[in-house]
Amino acid sequence: MTGGGPLLLGVRHHGPGSARAVRAALTAAEPGAVLIEGPPEADPLIPLAADGTMRPPVALLAHAVDEPGRSAFWPLAEFSPEWVALRWALEHGVPARFIDLPAAHTLVWGRDTNFTDGTDGTDSTDGTGDTDGTDAPNGDGDGDGSPVPDEAARVRVDPLAVLADAAGYDDPERWWEDAVEHRGGTRDPLAPFAALDEAMTALRETYGDGGHPRDLVREAHMRIQVRAAVREFGDSVAVVCGAWHVPALRERTTLAADRALVKGLPRVRTGMTWVPWTHRRLSRAGGYGAGIESPGWYGHLFAAPDRPVERWLTEVAGLLRAEDRLVSSADVIEAVRLAETLAVLRGRPLPGLTETLDAARAVLCEGSDVPLALVRDRLVVGDVLGRVPASAPAVPLRRDLDREQRRLRLKPEPSAREVELDLRKETDAGRGRLLHRLRLLGVGWGRPVDGRGSTGTFRETWRLRWEPELEVRVAEAGIWGTTVLAAATARAESDALSARGLAEVTALAERCLLAGLPEALPVVTRMLVDRAALDTDVGHLAQALPALVRSLRYGDVRGTDTAALAEVAGGLAERVFIGLPPACAALDAEAAAEMRRHVDAVHGAVALLGEGTGPPPSGRGGLRRRWYGVLRVLSARDTCAGIVRGRAVRLLLDEGELDEGEAARLMGLVLSPGTPPADAAAWIEGFLGGGSGGGLLLVHDERLRGLVDAWLTAVPDSAFEDVLPLLRRTFAAYEAGVRRTLGELVRRGPGARGSAVHPGAGAPGFGDGFDSGRADAVLPVLGLLLGTADEAGAGDGEGHAPSPHDGRKADERSPEDMGEALT
Incomplete structure (x- = not known):
């Protein structure tokens, strides 16, 4: 120097x-x-x-x-x-x-x-x-x-x-x-x-x-x-x-x-x-090794060398006001004074970031760290995104991505935001295709999330956030092509050829339809047929079928020709139907639980696959009828794992292919004394497991509840500890309200008032008599709502509203009288 x-x-x-x-x-x-x-x-x-x-x-x-x-x-x-x-x-x-x-x-x-x-x-x-x-x-x-x-x-x-x-x-x-x-x-x-x-x-x-x-x-x-x-x-x-x-x-x-x-x-x-x-x-x-603690604060110091504290706290006040917090000009003045006082007490020449944040917390945030965390995130660090000129060197893929972003009005932003897409609209459909193509290329600009609105297949919800490292991912993806469409197509074809399992290929087919890659579908479909023909594992086939069926549904909204995939899906379903019963025999507990999940997945896929889908001679509804036949075979085969048999019975019952009396008979056979408790508990888990559905079935069907109750009370003490974990796993999946209702029904016992079914009742959920006491509690309120109460408003002297009918007491009135009052 x-x-x-x-x-x-x-x-x-x-x-x-x-x-x-x-x-x-x-x-x-x-x-x-x-x-x-x-x-x-x-x-x-x-x-x-x-x-x-x-x-x-x-x-x-x-x-x-x-x-x-x-x-x-x-x-x-x-x-x-x-x-x-x-x-x-x-x-x-x-x-x-x-x-x-x-x-x-x-x-x-x-x-x-x-x-x-x-x-x-x-x-x-x-x-x-x-x-x-x-x-x-x-x-x-x-x-x-x-x-x-x-x-x-x-x-x-x-x-x-x-x-x-x-x-x-x-x-x-x-x-x-x-x-x-x-x-x-x-x-x-x-x-x-x-x-x-x-x-x-x-x-x-x-x-x-x-x-x-x-x-x-x-x-x-x-x-x-x-x-x-x-x-x-x-x-x-x-x-x-x-x-x-x-x-x-x-x-x-x-x-x-x-x-x-x-x-x-x-x-x-x-x-x-x-x-x-x-x-x-x-x-x-x-994660930046040469980084600083507060880039937003340092940017402010550089841009506002004069009166930085006053300007900073004014920005803080503006941010808090935008979040609907009440911050006045007097609050800002008081915060500035407090920051200066803190600097003097701490022996600092001027207030720094520590003093300004302490003052903002005490005055502008009223002592709360919650709004202060927002200040730290938005102002101390910040989400400022830079911009480079279009003339800067870039790989061709990056330039095509820029054009697509401008065409679809999808601006990259550093802060996370959610975007709801309606795939029935051309622009939103284009946005969805672009985001799916980028994900296939490894450019994770967007991440699919569960939407807060409609759950239809015509809607997608994305969480978008552009990170600088994505520029590297775009450069890496440039080896696949000069445009996003060409690069995604080439990457999909390469992934299909190198896929190790059938499930990978079916998932790739789904992604190709989501991304709108018709050029890649023939290659993916050919690999799908080859993998499906060579794969003899029923579990793999059952795991692949749901993704393939979902792909067929996406074609409805996106207008993609999925005829070839429909044929593959029908053939795959037929192979699952043939191989599933033998595959469900001689399974240990873990394998049986996995097979039960496969049965559920196939059941949902067949429901989505639609009538008449599949190769001849399926005919209209052929796939579903054959699937119900497979479930009947599973439900009646003693060599099949108990959890799978129970699940097959439950699915048939839900589809109306099995009446409640037959379901009760099958449950009674399984819960008979001759069945080992562990096998019976596994059957119950398959029949009643899967969330609140099984619990509601027990709430509303006293016959099934009585069978389970009678079996459980008869389980010997030596076997009870063995079946308890299975029962806890089954009932723990129910919602808290369902568990409380079941406990109350069991406490009351069969036939008690308030149970699901009473002696002589005509329908589940209704008693066999009229409870006049409960009706009396409702009538005063109804009288007030309908305007039939005594206008004098004297009531009964105890704060109760007058009777909404004539002078008779509630126990002297018939149901017809109360009906007249309501009308």
Whole structure:
């Protein structure tokens, strides 16, 4: 920084104080060239930073051309010193260059490191809390496994903590605010950099490279680039880099020694572009290694250097008002005063984020942490999404996705939101197809969720959230095609050919119909037929049938030809019908429970499959009739597992193929003393299990309830503990109200008033006599509602309403009299 050498400006990445200081230093020094820590492959992209449509936060994205999933990001926000330096150079017509180790080496060096999860490829330890995506992922050693001293590892994780400790602070962020962000302006714009340089020099003398030799290689490459710029532009060169690197860049080394360090590094062919970024992904909590705790707050400090506390609390008040909370101007004034008072009590030069949040909690949030959590999420972190110009380099698939988003008016947003789609509308159907195609390509922009409205097949509900990492997924998917439709089709065909099981192919057929991929359906259908013909496992066939039937239903709304799938589904159903009875014999408890789930799935699929579906000679209704025949076979076969037999009887009863008397007879046979208790309990679980349906059946059918009750009371003590877990599992699936009703009915006993059926009753749920006492309790209220009560309103002297009929008492009136009163 002195003595005729290049101007070294050590910064904290994403620090608004450093950004303002860089702008002031560059304006004062007016260098002839600006060198910035970053990948040199991005030099051709620098002019795009001056485009009017470019809006930070953005990131430089580097990816291996032959392996797009191997990538690295270099995020930049409006308050990042590097971004400020770029903008200053472009505004003043000064050449700007990136001088860090090329991404071609970064992407291939240390292939065990994951570069796609938000780690930063720009930093090593720089005294600013930043980390480098090229370092060992475990953070406790270098790339070759050499040990690192504990103190050095601590500096590598958060160097600010060392300086904060030395200054007597327990919070590095609070120290940075007091030392940099709240520091008043100085006449010498280089003074802040001199102070930070002195601190970093002391740290480097104590900890060396911090246990990460790769920093030495990066710094050697940066020194080579600085020498080249000095030869071209003279000493009028400014270098903007992490403060940790400044002592190394000032170090006197030979060119040969630096070249020896970078010689022979592995490299890979690399692509580079600008991509949008978000404040949330700039936060350390979002997984970004060089992140900061409060990007939204730092953005505010950079945009509002004057009266930041007043402006911030005004924004907080606006946010709370938008959420229907009462916040007045007087509250904002009181919160500002409280924040300033807290800063004085805590010995801080100005209120920081801690003081403003404490004041907001006490005054604007009335002491509650619930609205304060909203403030932290929306303002302290924030969901600001950057924008890049259309002229930025991009893979063809990315450009086609942009066109589809504009055509369908489906804007990518960083905050999660739910979208309800009506597939009967052309635009909504197009949106649904696009989201399904992207999911098939591994681009998880949207996730299907249960809708709050109609559950018809013509509706879809999606939860959308665009994350910057999806740019990498789009680049990866570019190998399948240049458009979303072509890429999804090619990916579906490839997945069909490589699918390992029948269930995978049927699920893929469903996804193809959802995504509207008619070109892929022939390949998927052919693989489906081949897999179904070779697969002899009835469980696999039963598992595949429901997904295939769902696919047929989707064709109704989306207008897709599903004739070929209908033939496959009919043939698959026939094979299930033939193979299911033998497959249900000689099963253990776990296999029997799994087979019961298959029976339920096939039953639902046959119901959806429709009449007349399937190959000849099924005829109209043939599939359902044959399925009912299969259920009858299962219900009567003694070798079949008890849970499956019970389920078959229940399904026949629900479909009206078995009357209640026959169901009671079958249950009586199973619950006879000759049947082992465990087998009887399994039969009951199959018959009554599956949620509240079985419980309601017991509530309304006293004969079945009596059979179960009689069997249960007759179970010997020695066998009761064996059947208890099965019974608990069965009855625990019922809703709480159903369990309470069953308990009350059992307590009353058979034939008691209030039971489901009474002696002489004509229908379930009604008694055999007239309860005049209960009628008397209703009549006064009815009289008031119908206006037939005594207008004098005298009542009976005890607060009861007068009788709504003539002067007779309730027990003297007939049902006909009460009917007249009601009419």
